[in-house]
Amino acid sequence: MSQNGFVRGAFKKLFRPLGLLALDAGLDFRRLTSLRHIPRYIADLKKFRSLGGTVTHRYPVLSDFSDQAGTTRGHYFHQDLLVAGFVYSRNPTRHIDIGSRIDGFVAHLATFRKVEVMDVRALDDTGHPNISFLQADLMDSASADDEIADSLSSLHAIEHFGLGRYGDPLHPSGHIEGFNNMARMLKPGGHLYISFPIGRSNEVHFNGHRVFHPGDVLKWARNENELKLERFDYVDDNGALHRNVDVHNSDLNVRSGCGIYSFSKAT
16 A cells, blocks of 8 residues: 555544544535535536526535435434334334434334424424424433333433533433433333444543443443343444344444444333
8 A cells, every 4th residue: 555545544544433423413524525516517507508598596516416316324314214113113102202303213203103302402393293392301300200101212312411512401420310210211111212322432522422332321220120222233433234233242343333222121
């Protein structure tokens, strides 16, 4: 490998995790490369006019020249479809979601069932009859009634608990409080679906989010026999989904992945 090739490879390896996290937050640094399409845009504009077309406004969308038809990788794409399928298959009586993306996972559920959403932030009326909302802080035990639902979800949310990013109270162990309050809300025999960033070790990226070692969540429950991990799926650093794998697998080597956990509560 040439020296230039080695440098490019090292640069990619160093900044890929940052790019993936930015992408999950809605920032795609790769779109800066779309500026190379400006000459094509100008040429197409001139040709369109030469063919008799009328242009009333200029609205360059440069990235679409080279993009694929859509996005089929990444944390949100895989977790939303996977867990929505789990909920659909089980068809619970009452499903409550805590903090998941409204225009993603919650919207998926609302196409086929009612879903009650809880979040520390306020939410305007969605206008959708299948979505109801309650503003609540799940780190506060007063917000979590005992055994009220047979199905709960919290996708890419708990890593933010207690960091103040969304106006929530600062709490270094906010994720553990939130997790145990969710367990309390779940009926015996019910299911909890939860996801969050995973990496090689526990990290706090204040005040954005936390990253957890894949097995760390197994230590969070205060009653160790209350929840059983039924299934673990994860999205790797390249955005690909790995289904139903062993959470203790020593070959699980991710820096900025997404762990998707399916728990059941003891009867």
